[in-house]
Amino acid sequence: xxxxxxxxxxxxxxxxxxxxxVPLTGGxxxxxxxxxxxxxxxxxxxxxxxxxxLAVNREHEYHNTLAAASTGVGxxxxxxxxxxxxxxxxxxxxxxxxxxxxxxxxxIARIAASVRALHAGPAFANTFNMFRTMDFYLEIxxxxxxxxxxxxxxxxxxxxxxxxxxxxxxLPLVPCNNDLLAENFIDDGTRLRLVDYEYSGNNDPCFExxxxxxxxxxxxxxxxxxxxxxxxxxxxxxxxxxxxxHCMSNIGWVLxxxxxxxxxxxxxxxxxxxxxxxxxxxxxVESPEFGQWLADAQS
Numbered sequence: 001x002x003x004x005x006x007x008x009x010x011x012x013x014x015x016x017x018x019x020x021x022v023p024l025t026g027g028x029x030x031x032x033x034x035x036x037x038x039x040x041x042x043x044x045x046x047x048x049x050x051x052x053x054l055a056v057n058r059e060h061e062y063h064n065t066l067a068a069a070s071t072g073v074g075x076x077x078x079x080x081x082x083x084x085x086x087x088x089x090x091x092x093x094x095x096x097x098x099x100x101x102x103x104x105x106x107x108i109a110r111i112a113a114s115v116r117a118l119h120a121g122p123a124f125a126n127t128f129n130m131f132r133t134m135d136f137y138l139e140i141x142x143x144x145x146x147x148x149x150x151x152x153x154x155x156x157x158x159x160x161x162x163x164x165x166x167x168x169x170x171l172p173l174v175p176c177n178n179d180l181l182a183e184n185f186i187d188d189g190t191r192l193r194l195v196d197y198e199y200s201g202n203n204d205p206c207f208e209x210x211x212x213x214x215x216x217x218x219x220x221x222x223x224x225x226x227x228x229x230x231x232x233x234x235x236x237x238x239x240x241x242x243x244x245x246h247c248m249s250n251i252g253w254v255l256x257x258x259x260x261x262x263x264x265x266x267x268x269x270x271x272x273x274x275x276x277x278x279x280x281x282x283x284x285v286e287s288p289e290f291g292q293w294l295a296d297a298q299s
Contacts, residue, residue, distance in 0.1 A: 112229035128201025137255035210245030
């Protein structure tokens, strides 16, 4: 894997200057560094091993990062080394959010404002569809014999039912981050900035919203509040759509975790992460509300 010293050597503007690099914690796919060069600060993202098995396309990520930056929501790109490939991004001053902070009442409107700004920006280079991503991941785990949770294949038909319900009344696709866990929100003091566009692509906005609710453990009333803040007013159909994508987010990311458990060199318990997602998926799919969500999404 590319080292931070190799990246520093590859950037001519940094030659002959004092450069300090400090590892950043929290990344589950890449190795990240904060780099200081003569008072300017950057984030260097070095891709992890075999991320093509996770459906990560670095050319799409590059294009979409530029598009997101043009909205003022994403981080600006300072340097790009396409052959490695490594991105050097602006360092955004401000705290990285936590799920607990994102659940605070005053944050719901801020989340919706940032997401709407991203979704109103330039179209991304590709589409992202969690149903097709699940199919891709299923092929990868089957080909390589990667471990998946017991009983997982029995729930693939459930994903097909979710897809049929959501496809009955499709929404226009918009440029989505698709991976807005708390660590991908940074509060710059004015707005919530959205970072990390590895899984970005044009998508149903309700996937973005449902995935945010899932990743940050929103209560049902907070799901409704985010729906209202984004769309102007909630409706049963839109709320149901968010809940179905909440379910599908877990069903799809379970396979991501299974693959990472087998290929990642990062020191992290990916199997425990995978089982957490799996148990969350089961809880929602087996809930009394699930059948109503399927019906409401088509109404």
